[in-house]
Amino acid sequence: xxxxxxxxxxxxxxxxxxxxxxxxxxxxxxxxxxxxxxxxxxxxxxxxxxxxxxxxxxxxxxxxxxxxxxxxxxxxxxxxxxxxxxxxxxxxxxxxxxxxxxxxxxxxxxxxxxxxxxxxxxxxxxxxxxxxxxxxxxxxxxxxxxxxxxxxxxxxxxxxxxxxxxxxxxxxxxxxxxxxxxxxxxxxxxxxxxxxxxxxxxxxxxxxxxxxxxxxxxxxxxxxxxxxxxxxxxxxxxxxxxxxxxxxxxxxxxxxxxxxxxxxxxxxxxxxxxxxxxxxxxxxxxxxxxxxxxxxxx
Amino acid sequence: xxxxxxxxxxxxxxxxxxxxxxxxxxxxxxxxxxxxxxxxxxxxxxxxxxxxxxxxxxxxxxxxxxxxxxxxxxxxxxxxxxxxxxxxxxxxxxxxxxxxxxxxxxxxxxxxxxxxxxxxxxxxxxxxxxxxxxxxxxxxxxxxxxxxxxxxxxxxxxxxxxxxxxxxxxxxxxxxxxxxxxxxxxxxxxxxxxxxxxxxxxxxxxxxxxxxxxxxxxxxxxxxxxxxxxxxxxxxxxxxxxxxxxxxxxxxxxxxxxxxxxxxxxxxxxxxxxxxxxxxxxxxxxxxxxxxxxxxxxxxxxxxxxxxxxxxxxxxxxxxxxxxxxxxxxxxxxxxxxxxxxxxxxxxxxxxxxxxxxxxxxxxxxxxxxxxxxxxxxxxxxxxxxxxxxxxxxxxxxxxxxxxxxxxxxxxxxxxxxxxxxxxxxxxxxxxxxxxxxxxxxxxxxxxxxxxxxxxxxxxxxxxxxxxxxxxxxxxxxxxxxxxxxxxxxxxxxxxxxxxxxxxxxxxxxxxxxxx
Ligand code: SF4
Ligand code: SF4
Numbered sequence: 001x002x003x004x005x006x007x008x009x010x011x012x013x014x015x016x017x018x019x020x021x022x023x024x025x026x027x028x029x030x031x032x033x034x035x036x037x038x039x040x041x042x043x044x045x046x047x048x049x050x051x052x053x054x055x056x057x058x059x060x061x062x063x064x065x066x067x068x069x070x071x072x073x074x075x076x077x078x079x080x081x082x083x084x085x086x087x088x089x090x091x092x093x094x095x096x097x098x099x100x101x102x103x104x105x106x107x108x109x110x111x112x113x114x115x116x117x118x119x120x121x122x123x124x125x126x127x128x129x130x131x132x133x134x135x136x137x138x139x140x141x142x143x144x145x146x147x148x149x150x151x152x153x154x155x156x157x158x159x160x161x162x163x164x165x166x167x168x169x170x171x172x173x174x175x176x177x178x179x180x181x182x183x184x185x186x187x188x189x190x191x192x193x194x195x196x197x198x199x200x201x202x203x204x205x206x207x208x209x210x211x212x213x214x215x216x217x218x219x220x221x222x223x224x225x226x227x228x229x230x231x232x233x234x235x236x237x238x239x240x241x242x243x244x245x246x247x248x249x250x251x252x253x254x255x256x257x258x259x260x261x262x263x264x265x266x267x268x269x270x271x272x273x274x275x276x277x278x279x280x281x282x283x284x285x286x287x288x289x290x291x292x293x294x295x296x297x298x
Numbered sequence: 299x300x301x302x303x304x305x306x307x308x309x310x311x312x313x314x315x316x317x318x319x320x321x322x323x324x325x326x327x328x329x330x331x332x333x334x335x336x337x338x339x340x341x342x343x344x345x346x347x348x349x350x351x352x353x354x355x356x357x358x359x360x361x362x363x364x365x366x367x368x369x370x371x372x373x374x375x376x377x378x379x380x381x382x383x384x385x386x387x388x389x390x391x392x393x394x395x396x397x398x399x400x401x402x403x404x405x406x407x408x409x410x411x412x413x414x415x416x417x418x419x420x421x422x423x424x425x426x427x428x429x430x431x432x433x434x435x436x437x438x439x440x441x442x443x444x445x446x447x448x449x450x451x452x453x454x455x456x457x458x459x460x461x462x463x464x465x466x467x468x469x470x471x472x473x474x475x476x477x478x479x480x481x482x483x484x485x486x487x488x489x490x491x492x493x494x495x496x497x498x499x500x501x502x503x504x505x506x507x508x509x510x511x512x513x514x515x516x517x518x519x520x521x522x523x524x525x526x527x528x529x530x531x532x533x534x535x536x537x538x539x540x541x542x543x544x545x546x547x548x549x550x551x552x553x554x555x556x557x558x559x560x561x562x563x564x565x566x567x568x569x570x571x572x573x574x575x576x577x578x579x580x581x582x583x584x585x586x587x588x589x590x591x592x593x594x595x596x597x598x599x600x601x602x603x604x605x606x607x608x609x610x611x612x613x614x615x616x617x618x619x620x621x622x623x624x625x626x627x628x629x630x631x632x633x634x635x636x637x638x639x640x641x642x643x644x645x646x647x648x649x650x651x652x653x654x655x656x657x658x659x660x661x662x663x664x665x666x667x668x669x670x671x672x673x674x675x676x677x678x679x680x681x682x683x684x685x686x687x688x689x690x691x692x693x694x695x696x697x698x699x700x701x702x703x704x705x706x707x708x709x710x711x712x713x714x715x716x717x718x719x720x721x722x723x724x725x726x727x728x729x730x731x732x733x734x735x736x737x738x739x740x741x742x743x744x745x746x747x748x749x750x751x752x753x754x755x756x757x758x759x760x761x762x763x764x765x766x767x768x769x770x771x772x773x774x775x776x777x778x779x780x781x782x783x784x785x786x787x788x789x790x791x792x793x794x795x796x797x798x799x800x801x802x803x804x805x806x807x808x809x810x811x812x813x814x
Contacts, residue, residue: 019775075547076512076547077515077516099550099599100511100512100547100550101512102483102510102512102513102516103405103483103485103510103512103513104442104480104483104510104513106410107405107410107411107412107442108442108443110410110411110442111410111411111441111442111443114410126631138631139631140631141630141631141632141633141660141661142661145631145661149629159575160574160575161573161574161575161576161578161627162573162575162627162631163572163573163575163576163598163626163627163628163629163630163631163660164573164575164576164579164627166627166629166630166631166660167575167576167627167628167629167659167686169629170628170629170686171629174687187574189405189407189485190405190407190410191407194407214575216574216575216578217578219407220407220408221407224408243575243578243579243582244578244582245582245585246581246582246584246585246586284691285579285689285690286689286691
């Protein structure tokens with residue numbers, strides 16, 4: 001099963017004629033992802049490494065016989081339009097790789113996605129990778145690296161940090177613990193599929209037995225996972241590490257924002273909430289594989 | 299800075315039709331006194347600084363005469379707010395207050411919507427109010443496109459017990475505040491207190507607006523020169539760093555100074571992170587080994603070597619640090635040798651005079667380690683580089699050991715520029731200029747540049763390297779500024795290749811501080 005992407009997912013790449021789009025489409029294909037179409041306005045009729053390019057997303061959907069996910073590689077100021085186009089075409093999952101996407105653009109994208117009943121991942125995401133099945137975005141960087149770093153198995157990995165998503169996946173695999181799907185939810189404050197939503201997907205996924213989270217200070221995503229565990233919505237074991245114990249600098253924090261979030265966001269608060277809800281929270285990152293192994297045995 | 303001053307915020311509110319007190323900015327006691335004279339003597343003088351509890355710090359003072367206003371301004375301008383100098387005060391008429399309320403537009407990550415937050419109890423910190431008097435606080439999620447309907451604003455004020463004319467006027471102010479927040483793409487726009495005056499007006503007595511860093515590019519009207527949420531007025535070095543980042547969309551470079559003066563032996567290091575999570579882990583590890591950081595820095599999102607180079611030069615322009623520590627997540631998707639080359643160029647030019655430990659785990663790490671350690675041997679200071687199988691804690695421990703055992707080498711002159719060039723062949727790159735001395739190249743045995751050029755845009759012609767693509771294409775981005783034709787040339791070739799990458803303002807900055 002895995003979540004969000006597998007070997008059957010039919011993928012569109014928006015911005016495929018650009019340097020990033022072209023390179024990342026190759027990575028996705030080499031890892032086994034079904035990249036069936038590309039889209040760049042004004043470049044319809046061309047092809048990129050054998051993938052047909054269309055002028056509009058809807059045209060790509062019609063001509064290719066259906067698209068399940070679109071991955072967007074366009075500069076930040078253009079992301080909103082590209083995302084709205086994908087959402088308007090009814091594509092179930094849109095992945096916004098770009099960073100520096102203005103937050104009010106993200107709010108508009110979120111509004112459109114909510115109305116259309118579709119999802120988006122990101123912005124500012126490396127994407128999602130289901131081990132041995134498919135990748136949307138650029139986790140792993142190269143297909144051969146992704147193959148050697150991540151081994152298949154039953155642990156779902158999610159993080160707000162791209163590097164730490166890969167890193168968590170690698171250290172688990174190196175310890176002999178296999179993975180179902182790795183999700184980088186995106187580094188921005190407001191994202192389409194935050195950690196709690198991803199955890200809910202892992203809960204529903206028959207293949208995932210345990211969920212490993214690399215959390216960090218700021219925002220309320222980790223606390224919401226704790227709430228879901230406490231309410232019984234999440235029953236699978238959660239093992240987490242929360243980064244940022246010493247480093248509070250360089251992280252956005254608004255006082256009024258903290259109120260809406262119920263005074264959350266601190267390192268101690270997140271650790272306590274998760275522990276209280278029954279999660280295993282390790283104090284050092286390198287204790288994570290051991291803790292996951294123990295949970296899987298138990 | 300992406301935080302607007304109170305004065306800027308109030309001007310925006312005034313433009314949108316929200317009443318604010320009449321006021322003027324002043325940069326000296328004399329200016330403040332003159333302003334008070336024009337405003338009618340009875341004034342309040344407020345430091346234009348982003349700090350909480352200005353009143354408690356004596357940064358807000360009242361005066362009943364022009365002379366008094368001058369004295370108040372003098373006292374405030376001599377003070378420091380959170381360690382930074384106060385350079386401006388706002389002199390404002392005083393307003394007859396009947397009630398003090400709070401209103402703010404903030405972005406809610408949970409609902410992914412803007413939210414209007416109001417409180418019947420304004421004046422003090424909204425956080426404490428929400429804790430101590432939750433019944434006085436109410437919130438309303440907004441539609442990001444449609445904004446705030448007037449009736450909903452009235453209803454919200456009713457929920458916290460505000461009625462009649464006051465309710466109507468506060469609601470109107472909120473509708474306009476929401477419009478301002480949307481127009482300037484604010485992450486937060488707060489008015490505290492929002493007062494109702496004895497003569498029946500809603501007036502914004504204070505205003506704090508934080509603009510989304512990522513949206514600053516489409517708001518030239520705001521005159522924000524450094525689109526970064528720093529928590530203090532940008533330092534000179536932060537301004538220099540922002541100039542590097544501003545127009546270069548290849549990857550991200552974030553630089554924030556934690557302290558402006560550092561001395562040797564204080565266990566303060568230059569910190570070079572890659573990626574938010576990895577940086578956080580790195581700073582935590584340094585803290586566990588008794589180090590503090592002079593700065594926060596993040597180069598991530600697959601930046602070119604040139605950007606990493608500029609970041610490293612800026613980091614090394616902080617004198618007094620005891621070491622250089624770099625780390626990412628350990629398992630980066632991006633090719634790590636780009637960062638390695640950027641660091642080598644910076645370390646050699648500086649030249650680096652403190653121990654460095656850099657963790658460059660991820661794609662291409664073997665090559666990255668070889669480049670960073672192999673090409674910096676001549677420096678005579680320890681430079682160690684590790685990959686994904688070395689935990690960040692072990693790297694911090696290595697730095698601690700190196701710093702403990704370190705004796706500084708005799709000072710060396712900085713090494714910059716190619717020196718005299720006999721037969722120059724030059725072309726522009728996206729942000730710099732490359733020169734090959736073809737007289738040197740003709741004698742060079744290795745021609746290492748051609749093989750090492752990552753995008754493979756160089757070829758040999760008559761035994762010397764030239765572009766295979768047009769100069770225009772090279773300048774437009776076919777040259778990815780991978781720096782191989784300088785860094786690998788210096789290590790393996792004959793030093794005939796040089797990439798000039800200017801950092802506007804840095805030389806001046808360093809000269810003023812006695813750095814080479
Ligand atoms: S390696 Fe250096 S010296 Fe040799 S040919 Fe290339 S640029 Fe010239
Ligand atoms: S010419 Fe080639 S080797 Fe030199 S900086 Fe440009 S891309 Fe790199």
